[in-house]
Every structure is written in C-alpha cells, then in structure tokens.
Amino acid sequence: MHSLVKLLCIVIISVHGQSGNFLDCKSGLLSAQQRAADLVSRMTIDEKITQIVTTTAAIPRLGLPKxxxxxxxxxxxxxxxxxxxxxxxxxxxxxxxxxxxxxxxxxxxxxxxxxxxxxxxxxxxxxxxxxxxxxxxxxxxxxxxxxxxxxxxxxxxxxxxxxxxxxxxxxxxxxxxxxxxxxxxxxxxxxxxxxxxxxxxxxxxxxxxxxxxxxxxxxxHDAHVAKDTVAVALHTDTDLNCSDFYLKHTKESLDNKTIVEKDIDRALEHTFNVLIRLSWFDxxxxxxxxxxxxxxxxxxxxxxxxxxxx
Structure with missing residues (x-):
C-alpha cells in the first residue's frame, strides 16, 4: 500500500472552515477505496481505535481533523x-x-x-x-x-x-x-x-x-463478558460505534485475540471511503x-x- 506514496501529496485545504495540512490524493488514478486504505495504513493501532466511534479524535501528525x-x-x-x-x-x-x-x-x-x-x-x-x-x-x-x-x-x-x-x-x-x-x-x-x-x-x-x-x-454464556461484543460487532460489519464502547474495549479484544487489526482496518476503510466520496479530503x-x-x-x-x- 505504501507504494502509493508517490501518488500522494500534502496540500493546504479547508475542511469544516479550518485550515491545515491533510493528506490528499490529487491523482484520478486512485479510487476512493484505495485512498481510504492508504490513509488507514498510515495510522497506529491506538489512532485507529479513536476513529471507530461517532466522535473521532484528531490525528495531528497526519493532519487529520476530528x-x-x-x-x-x-x-x-x-x-x-x-x-x-x-x-x-x-x-x-x-x-x-x-x-x-x-x-x-x-x-x-x-x-x-x-x-x-x-x-x-x-x-x-x-x-x-x-x-x-x-x-x-x-x-x-x-x-x-x-x-x-x-x-x-x-x-x-x-x-x-x-x-x-x-x-x-x-x-x-x-x-x-x-x-x-x-x-x-x-x-x-x-x-x-x-x-x-x-x-x-x-x-x-x-x-x-x-x-x-x-x-x-x-x-x-460462561466465560463471556461485555468486551466480547466488540468482536461480534466488528465481525458483523458494525463499523462505527455510537458511544465510547469501542474506545474502552477494542484494545483488550486485540490483546485477547478475539479480533485482529485487519478487522479494525476494514471498518475504517468503509467509513473513510464514505468521507472521501463526500469530498471531505479534496x-x-x-x-x-x-x-x-x-x-x-x-x-x-x-x-x-x-x-x-x-
């Protein structure tokens, strides 16, 4: 995925009335799906977890606003x-x-x-x-x-x-x-x-x-607790949590190996695909x-x- 770096550039754009540096693909060769996957690949696991809830956090090092x-x-x-x-x-x-x-x-x-x-x-x-x-x-x-x-x-x-x-x-x-x-x-x-x-x-x-x-x-069921629902939810394509449950329990689910990082990547690629199709990064x-x-x-x-x- 990082082979796409040469097709990306840093530009100054206005998003939500704010100015900042944001990754923005200027090449028409890339689809929304490719752009989303590239952006997600640049995030750490802790950063990814902050993006799977309805109130997302900014990622300053990527220039990504909340x-x-x-x-x-x-x-x-x-x-x-x-x-x-x-x-x-x-x-x-x-x-x-x-x-x-x-x-x-x-x-x-x-x-x-x-x-x-x-x-x-x-x-x-x-x-x-x-x-x-x-x-x-x-x-x-x-x-x-x-x-x-x-x-x-x-x-x-x-x-x-x-x-x-x-x-x-x-x-x-x-x-x-x-x-x-x-x-x-x-x-x-x-x-x-x-x-x-x-x-x-x-x-x-x-x-x-x-x-x-x-x-x-x-x-x-015996030996199952609330945090196990993170795995159930992500595996059934609940890409976004309208609360803070994912924030609290996703890392633990990763540690317990009930989910893998690719499960989170898939959810984020879906949601960022939507934002790209809404022109949020352009x-x-x-x-x-x-x-x-x-x-x-x-x-x-x-x-x-x-x-x-x-």
Missing amino acids: YEWWSGALLGLVYSPSVSFDGDPPAATSFPMLINLETSFNMRLVYHITSVVSTETRAFNNENRAGLDLFTPTVNIFRDPRWGRSQETPGKAPFLTSEYVYALVQGLQRGEDEHYLEITADCKVYNAYDLENWIGTDRFYFDAKINDQDLVETCV SPEQQFYRQLTKADVNTPESRKLSLESA
Whole structure:
C-alpha cells in the first residue's frame, strides 16, 4: 500500500472552515477505496481505535481533523452533536414531521424537501456547524400509537415506507455534482424499536427484569463478558460505534485475540471511503458543494416549499 506514496501529496485545504495540512490524493488514478486504505495504513493501532466511534479524535501528525458523525435531520437540519445554530444563519428551513409528510403520498415532494435539507447541511458544514452524515431516516414500522417516537417514522405501511425512504435517501445523497455524494443518509432503527411501556418497563429506564435462571441459561454464556461484543460487532460489519464502547474495549479484544487489526482496518476503510466520496479530503476549489454559503439556507424558495408541504 505504501507504494502509493508517490501518488500522494500534502496540500493546504479547508475542511469544516479550518485550515491545515491533510493528506490528499490529487491523482484520478486512485479510487476512493484505495485512498481510504492508504490513509488507514498510515495510522497506529491506538489512532485507529479513536476513529471507530461517532466522535473521532484528531490525528495531528497526519493532519487529520476530528470529525463528528452524528448530525440530525428529523424535519430539516436539527440540533445534534455535530450541528450548531450559534451563528448566522441561526436556523435551517423546517419541514413537517415524517409521519405527516408521508400522508401526502407525494414522493416527488419528499425528494425536493430532502434536496433542500442536504444543500443546507452542506452550507452549515462549510461553516464548521454540521457534519456530512445524517442519522435519518427512521424506518421502523409504526405499530402502536403509544410509542413516543412514532412521529419520526414514515408510518405503518411497509410498501409506502419503502417508497418514502427511497425518495428521501435519493434527495439527500444526489446533488448537482455527480462526482460526489452531497450528504450520506443512515437508515436507522430498522425493526422492533417501539417499546414504550410494557409491564413496568419503559424506554427511559429500561430494565429487562431477567431472572437469574433465564440470565444464565439463555442470555449469558460462561466465560463471556461485555468486551466480547466488540468482536461480534466488528465481525458483523458494525463499523462505527455510537458511544465510547469501542474506545474502552477494542484494545483488550486485540490483546485477547478475539479480533485482529485487519478487522479494525476494514471498518475504517468503509467509513473513510464514505468521507472521501463526500469530498471531505479534496480541495474546496474543485467542488461545487464547498461554494455553498448562508445565502443558500432558509431561502424564499425553501420557505415556500415548507409551506406547500405543510
């Protein structure tokens, strides 16, 4: 992999509104997969572990900035770990909740709305106030109206939900620049995620109330502990941990040989491949999306679309 060094150069670029030295491949001969693999190969094992969680750490010696994967877009860009509304503009265009939007049965409208959301997210990202990866849509089927997150879903009809999700993801990811993804969408809480209150168990204070016999016979195997889930997760392509569990237990799993370094490399190559396809490492002068500004947020056209969708 290091034979690719001659094809790499150090350039000064602006990422998230910050300037610094970042590895950037300027040759069109390299694919996103090759670029990702080369970047991962330059990291130490300790550095790699800091990159498999949603709140990554900077790697100064490589010029790699920190990155927050978790951006929210429930009804337009919303406050979340990587999204800040402290600045100008102070807000993004707001649209109806998903459960209401789906009842329009208008997938073209869904596409246009999410195209606006992706453009505004890019504009916020250029001001270092949002990430490029949206934790949306929620695709769990709405089964029980008592569920507290039902308004986040497209509804109870599987076929309509699939049509809605397709239009939404296309609207977010397909922009005006065919060379890059505009935004990436993460379809989440795929199934059976609608516990609200069941025999004294609710979603805020979850306690499964498993008796000792059931715990031993069904749920826990002898000599297995929580850290073993790192191996299970990585081996089933859970590339990113939305918490700090990987940070705490991955090194121990390596020492116990339940995983090998290549398992981590594979996960990182997947996630950095996404960032490369989002143009995160490329010079802003080459990109349409890097030219978006606050003038592209909450425009008269987007407000008109919001009113129409309501």
